[in-house]
Amino acid sequence: MTDYQYYYELRSRLAFAEKRLNALPPDDVISRVCLEAQRDAWEKRLAACVESGVGVGSVYITHWGKITMGGVMAGQDVTAGFVGNLSEKLDIAAAMRLDGKVALISGGARGMGAVEAGLFAREGARVVVGDVLEDEGRAVVAGLPEGAGVFVRLDVTSEDDWRRAVDLAGECFGRLDVLVNNAGVSAVGGIEDTTAAEWDRVMAVNAKGVFLGTKYAIPAMRRAGGGSIINISSQLGIVAMGESSPQYIASKGAVRLLTKSTALQYAADGIRANSVHPGPIVTPMTEGRRGDPSVQELMVSRIPLGRYGEAVEVAYGVLYLASDESSFVTGSELVIDGGWVAQ
Numbered sequence: 387m388t389d390y391q392y393y394y395e396l397r398s399r400l401a402f403a404e405k406r407l408n409a410l411p412p413d414d415v416i417s418r419v420c421l422e423a424q425r426d427a428w429e430k431r432l433a434a435c436v437e438s439g440v441g442v443g444s445v446y447i448t449h450w451g452k453i454t455m456g457g458v459m460a461g462q463d464v465t466a467g468f469v470g471n472l473s474e475k476l477d478i479a480a481a482m483r484l485d486g487k488v489a490l491i492s493g494g495a496r497g498m499g500a501v502e503a504g505l506f507a508r509e510g511a512r513v514v515v516g517d518v519l520e521d522e523g524r525a526v527v528a529g530l531p532e533g534a535g536v537f538v539r540l541d542v543t544s545e546d547d548w549r550r551a552v553d554l555a556g557e558c559f560g561r562l563d564v565l566v567n568n569a570g571v572s573a574v575g576g577i578e579d580t581t582a583a584e585w586d587r588v589m590a591v592n593a594k595g596v597f598l599g600t601k602y603a604i605p606a607m608r609r610a611g612g613g614s615i616i617n618i619s620s621q622l623g624i625v626a627m628g629e630s631s632p633q634y635i636a637s638k639g640a641v642r643l644l645t646k647s648t649a650l651q652y653a654a655d656g657i658r659a660n661s662v663h664p665g666p667i668v669t670p671m672t673e674g675r676r677g678d679p680s681v682q683e684l685m686v687s688r689i690p691l692g693r694y695g696e697a698v699e700v701a702y703g704v705l706y707l708a709s710d711e712s713s714f715v716t717g718s719e720l721v722i723d724g725g726w727v728a729q
């Protein structure tokens with residue numbers, strides 16, 4: 387981020403915090419405390435920027451398609467003409483693809499969820515990281531820019547936890563625009579080896595967890611004027627694999643169609659829902675498989691690109707669906723699998 391991007395990011399965060407503070411009901415003490423702390427942090431950083439001369443005479447684009455041009459002289463807005471070249475400005479816009487948005491990511495303590503939290507924050511979002519892994523989740527938030535994230539203990543199978551997580555997004559950041567239903571568990575074994583309890587365990591996290599997250603996020607998104615729900619399914623939500631477990635495949639297939647059902651039911655509210663279908667990705671979930679040479683060989687032999695994907699390669703797809711760049715995309719499937727389902 388250049389100095390003047392940083393400067394304007396601070397200005398936009400400060401303005402947003404002030405707007406939210408002004409809109410708060412007088413008895414909403416928790417939100418007030420959160421927002422005042424954020425506002426103070428932004429004010430302090432902005433003051434340091436102005437003191438060092440950053441932001442003087444710079445220009446800014448706030449959003450794709452919404453170009454704001456203005457210079458800043460000694461901290462004051464002045465209207466200016468179009469300064470600099472367009473591609474540079476579009477780069478700036480692209481660098482802040484989630485400016486002003488608030489996202490909740492389940493399973494954000496490690497793996498793909500943690501990478502998405504970092505990427506979202508870098509792109510201007512405030513992020514609620516939810517997970518059952520508390521220490522890891524707090525460490526992810528500690529690695530985000532100051533004031534950009536908050537951790538909440540969230541077991542996605544619990545309705546109370548979802549209520550709390552969605553409420554926290556409102557209390558700390560004033561709104562909820564994006565939900566990434568990312569939490570998931572894997573499983574092994576064939577149909578005859580699988581107990582009913584094991585079936586229920588996987589379905590509870592991977593399928594019911596997505597349903598509950600969707601259910602509790604929607605009212606908050608409606609209040610925000612719309613939103614984007616991104617459900618992490620799998621390439622195994624599109625095609626089966628004899629060596630994988632029935633409950634994992636069934637849960638990911640359920641996510642795929644629940645996503646389309648959500649997209650249709652809430653399109654009129656401006657709420658989009660899309661599923662993402664990663665192939666084998668390097669994360670803690672696949673550590674065991676990657677450590678076994680015969681399994682590793684089998685998996686790689688099925689990936690036309692000849693390798694596992696990296697978490698960030700999925701995160702960029704999730705970022706696109708979270709941003710307004712995908713404003714005409716709903717009910718769709720984004721496959722990020724090295725070519726697996728093309729076969």
Ligand SMILES: NC(=O)c1ccc[n+]([C@@H]2O[C@H](COP(=O)([O-])OP(=O)(O)OC[C@H]3O[C@@H](n4cnc5c(N)ncnc54)[C@H](O)[C@@H]3O)[C@@H](O)[C@H]2O)c1
Pocket residue numbers: 492493494495496497498499516517518519540541542543568569570571572591618619620621663664665666667668669670671672
């Ligand atoms: N890694 C892959 O190859 C791959 C491929 C396709 C799809 N996926 C899916 O991507 C998503 C992320 O997977 P990953 O590879 O980053 O896995 P991971 O195991 O590294 O991370 C999953 C996260 O979900 C959390 N989680 C598990 N149960 C939870 C619960 N009940 N409540 C809240 N959080 C819970 C875990 O604590 C963990 O932080 C999962 O839905 C997974 O099924 C993974």
